[in-house]
Amino acid sequence: MQKKYFFLFFFLLLTAQAFSQSIIQNISSRHNLSLNGKWNYIIDPYENGFYDYRRQAFDQSETGKGGFYDDVKQTNKGSLIEYDFDHDATLDVPGDWNSQAPELKFYEGSVWYRRHFNFEPKQNKRYIIYFAAANYETHVYLNGKKLGMHKGGFTPFQFEVTGKLKNGENSIVVKVDNTRKQDEIPTINTDWWNYGGLTADVYLSELPETYIDNYKVQLAKGNLKEIEGFVQLSGNQKSQSVAINIPEAKLTYQLKTDTSGYATFKFPVKNLKYWSPESPKLYQVTLQTETDKLDDKIGFRTIETRGKDVLLNGKSVFLRGIAIHNENPLIPGRPRSEGDLRMLLNWAKELNCNYVRLAHYPHNEKMLRLADEMGLMVWAEVPVYWTISWENPATYQNAQKQLTDLIDRDKNRAAVIIWSVGNETPISQPRNKFMGDLIDKAHELDHTRLISAALELHRKDSTIYVDDVLGEKLDLVSFNEYAGWYWSTPDEISKYNWDIKYNKPVVISELGGSALAGFHADKSTRWSEEYQDNLFKNQFKLLGKIDGLRGMTPWILVDFRSPRRAHSVYQNFWNRKGLISNTGQKKLAFYTLKNYYDKISETFNQKNR
Ligand code: GCU
Numbered sequence: 001m002q003k004k005y006f007f008l009f010f011f012l013l014l015t016a017q018a019f020s021q022s023i024i025q026n027i028s029s030r031h032n033l034s035l036n037g038k039w040n041y042i043i044d045p046y047e048n049g050f051y052d053y054r055r056q057a058f059d060q061s062e063t064g065k066g067g068f069y070d071d072v073k074q075t076n077k078g079s080l081i082e083y084d085f086d087h088d089a090t091l092d093v094p095g096d097w098n099s100q101a102p103e104l105k106f107y108e109g110s111v112w113y114r115r116h117f118n119f120e121p122k123q124n125k126r127y128i129i130y131f132a133a134a135n136y137e138t139h140v141y142l143n144g145k146k147l148g149m150h151k152g153g154f155t156p157f158q159f160e161v162t163g164k165l166k167n168g169e170n171s172i173v174v175k176v177d178n179t180r181k182q183d184e185i186p187t188i189n190t191d192w193w194n195y196g197g198l199t200a201d202v203y204l205s206e207l208p209e210t211y212i213d214n215y216k217v218q219l220a221k222g223n224l225k226e227i228e229g230f231v232q233l234s235g236n237q238k239s240q241s242v243a244i245n246i247p248e249a250k251l252t253y254q255l256k257t258d259t260s261g262y263a264t265f266k267f268p269v270k271n272l273k274y275w276s277p278e279s280p281k282l283y284q285v286t287l288q289t290e291t292d293k294l295d296d297k298i299g300f301r302t303i304e305t306r307g308k309d310v311l312l313n314g315k316s317v318f319l320r321g322i323a324i325h326n327e328n329p330l331i332p333g334r335p336r337s338e339g340d341l342r343m344l345l346n347w348a349k350e351l352n353c354n355y356v357r358l359a360h361y362p363h364n365e366k367m368l369r370l371a372d373e374m375g376l377m378v379w380a381e382v383p384v385y386w387t388i389s390w391e392n393p394a395t396y397q398n399a400q401k402q403l404t405d406l407i408d409r410d411k412n413r414a415a416v417i418i419w420s421v422g423n424e425t426p427i428s429q430p431r432n433k434f435m436g437d438l439i440d441k442a443h444e445l446d447h448t449r450l451i452s453a454a455l456e457l458h459r460k461d462s463t464i465y466v467d468d469v470l471g472e473k474l475d476l477v478s479f480n481e482y483a484g485w486y487w488s489t490p491d492e493i494s495k496y497n498w499d500i501k502y503n504k505p506v507v508i509s510e511l512g513g514s515a516l517a518g519f520h521a522d523k524s525t526r527w528s529e530e531y532q533d534n535l536f537k538n539q540f541k542l543l544g545k546i547d548g549l550r551g552m553t554p555w556i557l558v559d560f561r562s563p564r565r566a567h568s569v570y571q572n573f574w575n576r577k578g579l580i581s582n583t584g585q586k587k588l589a590f591y592t593l594k595n596y597y598d599k600i601s602e603t604f605n606q607k608n609r
Helices: 003-020 338-350 365-374 393-410 429-445 529-543 588-607
Strands: 031-034 037-043 090-093 110-119 125-131 137-142 145-151 157-160 168-177 202-208 211-219 226-234 241-246 251-256 262-268 283-288 293-298 303-306 309-312 319-324 355-358 377-381 416-423 450-454 458-460 463-466 497-500 506-508 549-552
Touching (some): 125 137, 251 262, 303 450, 319 377, 319 588, 355 365, 416 429
Antiparallel strands (some): 037 110, 137 168
């Protein structure tokens, strides 16, 4: 085989490996060395650390050397080296780069990260380097050798490094490129900030030679008396006895994995305390094999629809929600700690929410674990957003991979009740095919949860029509509806009527309007708090006409940054649809929504006692 074909084959193998590698479940329960902290960095807009001057990738050259990932030192005073991590500034990991240096606020391109860590690898252990998320395309090198690459800005990925770690000082170098591209997921146009970099935790995880790689332990669909799931081992000792223990429920279940390390199970349960927002009960679940043991905290509940009803544990529920971006507005940027996440969910609780839409992409796994703990049901979604390249097979594969990784990561979180496959995607035959296939995939991956998407609607005269063909395949009718902001006026919208094609629960995925906190005027003055507040009051009248209304997530909990919002008085690159400002100030509409939810929770619960 000619050399250049060998290297192309090698590159494809690496890429395939990066895409095919399974992602360990419940990493936080493992024995991890955190690689968070300060990493030296180099901004590389011309990819000078990745390509030679003929635009040939250094890591595909004969020696595989020449890139910044060599992390070489100036030992000989005559040698030419045009980079030096040791003398470079540092970025905090986890954290987007945009919020850490003024010159990086709008930066789109590659940044190289480098850190050293001391380690003493053990003979009978396996090691993986795990990235909880990195936006968007990431290339990873350990001690100058390429581990692989990953595409996708919001889901975890990992590389096995058993046998590749040095005794002593190791060098890890990561190139992250957040350039937006038409054929990616998301595409080039989004209404959120393109935060780049190592935006979530990085771990070096130590594991037994044969370990529990994946598992699902949940109630069977619609069955409060049966737990089902699977266990998947990784390693050479694949056929093992496995015990699943739920001590507080006095439950132990024994099973045996097959020669591929896999086993499914189903067993009866009784007297479980079911998970709900009012009582978010989590059980300690222990999985033990002959070579491994881990604990998880898991809630047990069922979620289904029946006609126009959403049933949580068999009882009709109204989803009192709010939409949330994965951003701490007070120190603008991706959340850096659990405290940031608690702040966001506490604001949702203050609104008397029992439900949140984590828009428009997978949020940090810790957010889902907090929702489990705090009792908030979740709409989780992949960034199949607006004008995707519907006819590109690679784009579909990317969307499917991100959906698969999201469902795989969060399948044990009771809080997650809905997987959303997209948002406001313009109707066309290629879009219907792409989204239809993705919906089928979601149902196949997880038959225990509801599948949804923010559908398109259209208007004629004073009627709003919801007949998007995707509604046939979805469990809910969800759509974004900006009556009073993008069309009509707050005082006019209550005159409209609805024509919704499907006999399914209606859960509004977005509604709202903008207000600059502290700007007060009469209710017909755009951008005033009074305008936004009046819009919400009239929205409730309009939505009250929908007899299958079973929930909503007004857009949005708190103002968020967007390059699309340039008005220098009212926006300054902030989307002002928050009910709370980016300084934490609650607007009038915050209290109007809270009052609406207080009334709903009284009347709806009474009706369904
Ligand atoms: C759209 C979109 C949001 C966007 C919002 C807005 O519906 O889904 O991501 O921020 O409208 O225009 O503010």
